Amino acid sequence: MILNFLYERVAIKITDMEVPKTHVEYENKLTVKMFLFQFVNYYSSCFYVAFFKGKFVGYPGDYAYMFGKWRNEECEPGGCLIELTTQLVIVMVGKQVWGNIQEALVPWLRNWWVSRSARNHPESLYSRWEQDHDLQTFSQLGLFYEYLEMVIQFGFITLFVxxxxxxxxxxxxxxILEVRVDAWKFTTQFRRPVAAKAHSIGAWDEILNMIAVFSVVTNAFIVSFTSDMIPRLVYKYAYHLGTESTMEGYINNSLSIFNISEIPVENRPEEGENPDWFYSSNITTCRYRDYRYPPGHEKQYTHTMQFWHILAAKLAFIIIMEHVVFVVKFFVAWLIPDVPSDVKARTKREHYLIQEYLHDYELEKLKIHEREERARSSPAFMEQLDARALCPRY
Structure with a gap:
């Protein structure tokens, strides 16, 4: 919430520095900047958990370090998918609850503070128009924040669904709750806004289309690389035990083996920390989630062929899912037009009536002009002009 407040000020400042020529251009530029800032602010943690956390950690004995100092973060034993779900619940639900409280509470507190001295007077001294004047002013960017809230919410329910x-x-x-909150807010806490026509929703239309297309890609990658669906299917149909396609033995198959004695000395626990299990002769290996050859193999600790089969299946699933969803998306978009047919018919009739009215208006002007020209060129009209010229002026 704090970063959101700071990003908003930065976006407005940058847009003011550009000095747009029109109000529509100002809104479109501010829309793009605000959305990009909030996109990073709200979605960056979800993208990190979904696509980066636990993906570049290495393996025991050769862990990956950031700047040679900090080990890359790993997922919990349950996987990163449940962490992504938890992150979405916290950010999405927390943002919506906070937004509704802020939208309802802040205008009410401001109005209460402004009218604190006038409320002590009787109704006859604190008239209705004075009470309405003390309400909050609906700014020119009032609907902008409503659009922004809806677009951010649309991103949450599509990018990581x-x-x-x-x-x-x-x-x-x-x-449903916000509709009632906004109705109460606009009718009791704000002055009546000035109506203004708008040709469309402006830059928001392209932003929504961009999110819809981008969400297909993100969901395909989430299913492939964040969840365990593809490794499970590959094991079930290609690496299962026995003759039947079952999941028996999947956990053991998904864990690789590492020799504890090969852990670097600087990474071993000190003897004073009571690591009895580490120095015990009964425990010589450990297991970790990956598909690598065991110690003693000629390709030890390198990726097995099963790893590459799973990677190929993931990429194939992404390509197939993207094409199928895109085809369905464009088919539904073609099937359900953005503008209903009756509205299109009314718009065409309105344009026709306007053209007809302009045609009749221009035709009437031409007729009047033609009559005037004929009157000026007639002999009676010229004699009348000569008579007026001979009359004395008083």
Whole structure:
């Protein structure tokens, strides 16, 4: 929330420095900047958990370090998918609850503070128009923040819906509540806004289309690389035990073996820390989640062929899923037009009536002009002009 407040000030400052020529251009530039800032602010942690956390950690004895000092973070034993779900619940639900409280509480507190002295007077001294004048002013960018909130919410329920299928339901419940909150806010806490026509929703349309296309890619990668669906399917149909396609032995198959004695000395626990299990002769190996050859193999600790089969299956799934979803998306977009047919018919009729009215208006002007020209060129009109010229002026 703090970064959101700072990013908003930065976006407005940068847009003011550009000095846009029109108000529409100012809104479009501010829209793009605000969305990019909030995109990073709200979605960066989710992208990190989904696509980076636990992906570049190495293996025991050769862990990957950032700047040669800090080990890259690993996922919990349950996997990163449940962490992504938890992150989405915290950010999405927390943002919506905080936003509704802020939208309802802040205007009410401001109005209460402004009218604190006038409330002590009777109704006859504190008239209705004075009470309305003390309400909050609806700024020119009032609807801008409403659009921004809806677009950010749309991003949450589309970009990561594969990891949190309940997100659309929570968004629906929030929107039903927010409709009533906004109705109460606009009718009791704000002055009546000045109506203004708008040709479209401006830059928000392209942003929503961009999110819709980008969400197909992110969900395909989440299913492939964050969840365990593809490794499970590859094991079930290619590496299963016995003749039947079952999941028996999957856990043991997904864990690789490492020889404890090969751990570097600087990474070993000190003897004073009571590492009895480490120096015990009964425990010589440990298991970790990866597909690498065991110690003693000629290709020890390198990726097995199963790893490459799983990677190929993941990439194939991404390509197939993207094409199928894109085809369905564009088909639905073609099937359900953005503008209903009756609205298109009314718009065409309105344009036709306007053209007809302009045609009749221009035709009438031409007729009047033609009559005037004929009158000027007639002999009676010229004699009348000569008579007026001979008359004395008083």
């Amino acid at each position: 594969a990891s949190f299928p309940l997100a659309p339901l929570l968004a629906l419940m929030n929107n």
